[in-house]
Amino acid sequence: MGPRSFYVYILASRIGGTLYIGVTNDLIRRVAEHKSKLIESFTEKYDVVRLVYFEEFDDPENAIGREKRLKKWNRAWKIRLIEENNPNWDDLYPGIGGSQI
Template identity: 50%
Template structure:
C-alpha cells in the first residue's frame, strides 16, 4: 500500500504554474517532461519542477495541494521563491534522492 505523497509545482519560463499531487514524483515529472498524461502541462510547456513537498500520507499531500491551489499567484510565487529563488529545475534533485 502506498503511504507517502508529494505536492509539486511545475512551471515554464513565463512562469505559468501547475500544482499537482502524486505518490511517485520522479515518474510523474518524467511524464510531464515527456508530455504524457496532462493536457495543461503539455499545452503550456510546463517542463520545470520548481517546488515540491513530501508528506507521510497521500491524504496529507492532497490537503496541501488544495491549500496551494487556493493561493493567489503572488503567494504561490513567494512559496516557490523561499526554497528556489532562481526557479531552477529541481528534477535532478529528486532523481538524486530516488536513486539512494
Template identity: 50%
Template sequence: MDIQYVYILTNKNHTVLYVGWSKQLKKRLIQHKNNEKDTFTGKYNVHKLVYFETTKYVNNAIKRERQLKKWNRQWKINLINGLNPDWKDLSEYI
C-alpha cells in the first residue's frame, strides 16, 4: 500500500495557492517545476511546496483534495500557518 500525499503549492509571493494529490510526490513536484507555461502551475510559477499531509488510501486523498479545493483562501492560509508558519519550501523533506 502506497502513501498518498495531499499538498499545497504556492508561488514566491504567496499570491497563488494550488491544491493537489499524488502517490509519488517527489516525482509530481518535478513535473510541476518543469511544466510549460500553458499549465496552471507553469503559468503562475507555482512550485513551492508549503504544505502536505499523508494518508494510506487513494479515496481519502481524493476526498481531502476536493475538500481543500473548496475551502476559501484564508482557511488554506490558516492550515499552512499551523504547520509551516514561515512558508518554507518543504520539498527538501520529501
C-alpha cells in the first residue's frame, strides 16, 4: 500500500454471487464506504461488500485502463481471476488493514 497507489478491486456479494469492479486511490476507505452502505448504490442494493480481489498500480491511467478491460471480460474469466488468487472468496478487507464493519 504505497503513498501514491491506485487500485482496481472486485467486490462480491458471496461466493459465485454478484460482482462489482471499481478503481480507487484509497482501497481501505473505498471498501469501507461500500461496507457501510451509507450511499445508495449498486453495491448497497445487491449487498456486494466482500473484497475478493485487487491489484495495485503506480499511476491512475494504468489502473483505469485495467478496470475498463476487466469490466469487458465475461463472467467466467472474472471468476477464474478471483479463484486463482482467492479460491475461497475470502474477504480480503481485514488483511489490508480494514476494520470489521
